[in-house]
Amino acid sequence: MTKNIKFTVFLALIITFISCDDKIDVDVPEAPPRLVIEASLDWKKGTAGNNQTIKLSTSTPFFDTTTNTSVIGASVRVTNNNSNAVYNFVDQNDGNYTITNFVPVLNDSYTLEVIYNGETYTATENLIPVTPIMNPTQSLEGGFDDEVLDVTIFFDDPADEENFYMVRIKEDTDLFAELETQSDEFTNGNVQEEFFEKERDDEDPEAEYNPGDTVNIRLFGISERYYNFISLLIEQYDSGGDPFSVTPAEIRGNCVNQTNEANYAFGYFRVTEFDEIDFTFQ
Structure with a gap:
C-alpha cells in the first residue's frame, strides 16, 4: 500500500470518529398540554x-x-x-x-x-x-409454548345480542396489567374463552408463570365504541419496537x-x- 493510500485511509478513519462525537440537535415539535x-x-x-x-x-x-x-x-x-x-x-x-x-x-x-x-x-x-367468569383452568398445552404454564378463563355469552369484552390480568409482582379484548361476532351465544401465558426466559425462570404465582383476572362488559378504542391502544402498545408495525397514531x-x-x-x-x-x- 502506497503512502498516499495509507494517508487517505487514515484520514477517513479520523473523520469518521470525529463525526461520531458531533452533537446533533433535533427539534421535536411540542403540542400544548391537554x-x-x-x-x-x-x-x-x-x-x-x-x-x-x-x-x-x-x-x-x-x-x-x-x-x-x-x-x-x-x-x-x-x-x-x-x-x-x-x-x-x-x-x-x-x-x-x-x-x-x-x-x-x-x-x-x-x-x-x-x-x-x-x-x-x-x-x-x-x-x-357482564356475565360471570367460570372456573379457570391451567395447562401446558393451551398456549403457544407447551413448556410454560398458562391460564384460561371461560364465560357464557348471552345469545341474540352483540357483546364486547375486555379481560385484564395482573400478577402480584407485575408493574402493569395485561389487557385483551374480545367480541362475540362469530361466537354469539356460545361459551367464550381467553387464555394468558407469559413468554419463557431462559435467564429468568421467574418471568413465566410458576406454581404458587397468583393472578387477578377481571372480565369487563364494554361498549362497542370502547372496544374499538382500547383495541387500537393495545395494538399500538404490543407493536412497540416492531420495525414492521404501523406508525402509531x-x-x-x-x-x-x-x-x-x-x-x-x-x-x-x-x-x-x-x-x-x-x-x-x-
Whole structure:
C-alpha cells in the first residue's frame, strides 16, 4: 500500500470518529398540554358500586420531566340520563375526584361533564353488564409454548345480542396489567374463552408463570365504541419496537370539548360491570 493510500485511509478513519462525537440537535415539535380524563366507573359484581373515582391531569411534552400534572379546581359530575340523578364528584386536591353515593344501574345511560379552565367537556356511555367468569383452568398445552404454564378463563355469552369484552390480568409482582379484548361476532351465544401465558426466559425462570404465582383476572362488559378504542391502544402498545408495525397514531376517546372542539381531551369515559377472580397456579 502506497503512502498516499495509507494517508487517505487514515484520514477517513479520523473523520469518521470525529463525526461520531458531533452533537446533533433535533427539534421535536411540542403540542400544548391537554386535559387527560381517566373516568372508568367500574362496578364489581356483588358490590354496591357506590365508591367511584375520576382522575384529571394534563399531558406533557415527551421530554418534559414534570412529575405532578394533577388538575385541581375542576367541576366533575355524572348524570344518569334515565333517572336524571346527578352525582357530583368531590375534588381531593390531588387530581382525584371522588364520590361515595354513586348508584350504578345496568343498561342505563350516563353522561360525564367536566368543566375546567372555563371549558366544558362531555361524554356519554351506557353501563354494560357482564356475565360471570367460570372456573379457570391451567395447562401446558393451551398456549403457544407447551413448556410454560398458562391460564384460561371461560364465560357464557348471552345469545341474540352483540357483546364486547375486555379481560385484564395482573400478577402480584407485575408493574402493569395485561389487557385483551374480545367480541362475540362469530361466537354469539356460545361459551367464550381467553387464555394468558407469559413468554419463557431462559435467564429468568421467574418471568413465566410458576406454581404458587397468583393472578387477578377481571372480565369487563364494554361498549362497542370502547372496544374499538382500547383495541387500537393495545395494538399500538404490543407493536412497540416492531420495525414492521404501523406508525402509531393519535387515538381519541369519547370526551368532547363542547366549548372549543379543537382543544379536545385525551382519555375515555366508560361505565362497566366487571367480574373478578384470583387464581393461584398449582
